[in-house]
């Protein structure tokens with residue numbers, strides 16, 4: 001196969017952070033109109049849309065597709081709400097690609113939004129995503145589940161805590177250089193500072209946690225060749241999603257795990273293979289990656305799932321500089337979930353925006369030299385689902 | 396007039412029936428086994444993910460297992476604040492399936508500055524089932540369920 005035939009015609013994103021005075025609708029309108037402006041598409045040309053959100057409870061509002069469409073002045077366009085935990089943004093992108101590819105619509109808005117600052121506690125706000133019968137009521141939230149994955153990764157592959165902490169140092173390096181990042185302009189971090197920060201769930205320290213926050217991002221999708229002549233389209237060469245068991249312990253011995261357990265990102269591997277086949281690429285072609293590091297250890301796990309590094313080797317490779325700006329595959333160049341911030345429903349769209357801006361060469365002093373093929377991946381749940389998109393600079 | 400006893404507005408609060416339905420799994424590790432390919436499961440499944448059979452038989456899993464992976468929650472959630480530190484683990488049960496469980500009656504070694512989890516529990520430690528309080532349900536009742544402690548007698 002060769003591509004989806006769909007391009008990102010325009011991209012927009014808000015600052016990621018904590019904005020008590022801004023409603024989710026403010027963030028949606030800002031990002032969507034930035035994307036329309038970037039594409040040179042007028043609002044009246046948009047006939048469909050998908051809105052990704054993971055915690056509509058904090059909005060005290062559901063049915064966000066219709067509400068966003070009307071707020072944007074786009075009713076009666078066909079808009080719906082998409083949910084796939086923290087992978088929702090990439091899944092919404094996949095829905096948008098399918099809508100364009102079907103020929104039913106000419107221009108689609110894919111929007112992700114979150115208002116984590118409206119939740120009284122971000123640990124509790126995400127508590128409906130672990131298993132409702134045997135994980136959440138027993139007192140286990142995401143950081144606990146990921147702490148076990150971190151422990152298992154270290155035991156199984158001999159990765160070091162220091163190498164995993166280096167991932168956080170790298171996220172900060174990029175985030176300091178990204179004006180929309182929650183950590184923009186902050187001081188550099190050291191491995192010792194990461195390891196010595198307060199323990200949240202051993203072995204995960206506070207500094208190694210993704211920063212749940214507010215933010216929105218949006219892209220305008222159109223058929224390749226159908227985008228305005230003066231926009232800078234980026235091709236969606238491949239996009240796919242896969243699932244696995246949500247109950248963490250049930251990954252051991254599960255047929256879908258194929259012998260792996262919790263130290264591997266199995267759905268990422270499955271989705272990546274499909275997306276690469278659609279794009280006609282191999283992992284070694286990838287020169288830029290955005291992966292779902294909601295906690296430091298998850299970055300290496302997903303890099304291995306994407307096939308960019310062999311199992312158990314990604315933490316050491318990143319610590320050796322292979323994912324730095326001058327490395328073999330610069331990764332999480334927007335600062336990642338830890339440095340950019342993690343507006344959960346928006347994240348899957350935010351990473352597509354960063355990839356598009358990098359492929360266009362618009363990222364200032366965090367610009368990767370001449371990237372050709374970018375991959376972006378987001379995870380929902382503790383590897384319950386993962387979605388992977390391959391973006392390519394127009395040839 | 397506002398009074399502190401006036402009920403707080405809440406929507407979609409589950410009734411006690413929801414947690415009641417999972418009582419056999421929480422108290423006794425009731426799982427099930429596929430009648431066609433004999434794969435065992437915890438929690439119980441409605442369809443076998445290996446052969447797609449819908450013929451599954453309930454089985455009480457043996458209350459013993461070994462630790463596969465361990466960690467230590469230092470920031471317990473609302474409803475679990477009785478302990479400053481909650482060691483927990485994935486335990487591979489003798490009958491096959493794995494469970495995620497809090498560990499009790501172990502020395503957490505929190506003050507010893509140890510690395511990689513509780514000092515007296517590590518990969519391979521044998522543990523056994525006990526029943527302890529989990530948390531209060533949103534509708535009020537206390538919910539109990541399995542936790543594990545180091546195995547005492549054989």
Ligand SMILES: [Zn+2]
Pocket residue numbers: 429430431432433434443444445446447448
């Ligand atoms: Zn079966």
